[in-house]
Amino acid sequence: MSDGKRLVSRPMSRRGLIRAGALGASGLILSGCDRLNKNAGFRDLLQSAEGLHMRSQRLPGGDALAREFLESDMSPTFRANGNREVADSAYRRHLESGFSHWALKVDGLVERPLSLPLGALQALPQREQITRHDCVEGWSAIGKWQGPQLSRILDMAGLSARARFIVFHCADRFGTTPYYESIDLVDAFHPQTILAWRMNGQTLPEAFGAPLRLRVERQLGYKHAKYVMRIEARETLDGLYGGKGGYWEDRSDYAWYAGI
Numbered sequence: 001m002s003d004g005k006r007l008v009s010r011p012m013s014r015r016g017l018i019r020a021g022a023l024g025a026s027g028l029i030l031s032g033c034d035r036l037n038k039n040a041g042f043r044d045l046l047q048s049a050e051g052l053h054m055r056s057q058r059l060p061g062g063d064a065l066a067r068e069f070l071e072s073d074m075s076p077t078f079r080a081n082g083n084r085e086v087a088d089s090a091y092r093r094h095l096e097s098g099f100s101h102w103a104l105k106v107d108g109l110v111e112r113p114l115s116l117p118l119g120a121l122q123a124l125p126q127r128e129q130i131t132r133h134d135c136v137e138g139w140s141a142i143g144k145w146q147g148p149q150l151s152r153i154l155d156m157a158g159l160s161a162r163a164r165f166i167v168f169h170c171a172d173r174f175g176t177t178p179y180y181e182s183i184d185l186v187d188a189f190h191p192q193t194i195l196a197w198r199m200n201g202q203t204l205p206e207a208f209g210a211p212l213r214l215r216v217e218r219q220l221g222y223k224h225a226k227y228v229m230r231i232e233a234r235e236t237l238d239g240l241y242g243g244k245g246g247y248w249e250d251r252s253d254y255a256w257y258a259g260i
């Protein structure tokens with residue numbers, strides 16, 4: 001993607017691809033993950049209109065990295081969006097104590113459920129990346145993010161062969177409904193997918209998702225879950241809240257696959 005690229009709205013880009021006939025419905029090869037390819041539900045998704053867009057990033061070469069920028073490209077201010085505060089009382093106590101007694105839960109379809117204190121996440125090998133965040137509402141900002149790769153944490157937990165989706169359960173709510181998000185295993189194991197606890201060289205502030213937020217760099221802003229408390233590996237998104245895999249997906253036309 002080039003610097004001057006305007007944010008393309010999802011439906012337009014999908015329709016554009018369909019109209020242009022740029023992608024055939026068959027014979028396309030998923031890069032990487034054979035396990036996913038053999039899964040009937042995943043194949044159905046790939047046949048759908050949303051899947052058409054997904055395939056464009058899943059073609060050979062489609063596992064490319066999102067563009068990374070230089071320090072000099074960083075936005076002087078990074079907007080905080082969506083929830084900027086968390087009301088939950090347990091969260092507020094953790095915030096006050098610098099999350100020193102907090103731990104990330106990793107459970108669901110894993111061989112070894114984990115409870116990882118912030119110090120353990122900080123002690124893992126770290127990835128730092130300067131990337132552009134694109135919000136569906138039409139603004140972008142370039143920031144620097146640091147944290148362990150999600151793949152490393154999933155490997156520590158040992159994903160079950162049935163796992164297809166990784167769900168991020170967040171501490172904040174809109175009204176009574178918790179924020180949550182989900183991604184597939186291709187994005188989960190992408191090298192730029194990290195759990196960031198540091199932003200622009202500082203411990204992640206509350207407004208930006210303290211203590212931990214997802215960076216999934218080839219996806220639109222709403223996929224980047226803030227205030228991640230628990231990571232759950234699942235076979236299906238059915239039966240989870242509205243069943244569409246994310247807070248906004250459940251209550252708007254925002255696509256589950258929000259690749260940029």
Ligand SMILES: Nc1nc2c(c(=O)[nH]1)N[C@H]1C(S)=C(S)[C@@H](COP(=O)(O)O)O[C@H]1N2
Pocket residue numbers: 078079080081082083134135136170171172179180207208209221222223224225226227
């Ligand atoms: N838990 C949680 N995560 C969230 C949101 C939110 O309201 N709650 N908003 C999303 C949206 S729409 C965007 S654009 C980004 C904003 O991240 P920022 O506040 O760091 O800019 O977070 C995403 N992740």
Ligand SMILES: [Mo]
Pocket residue numbers: 081134135136137221222
């Ligand atoms: Mo957003």
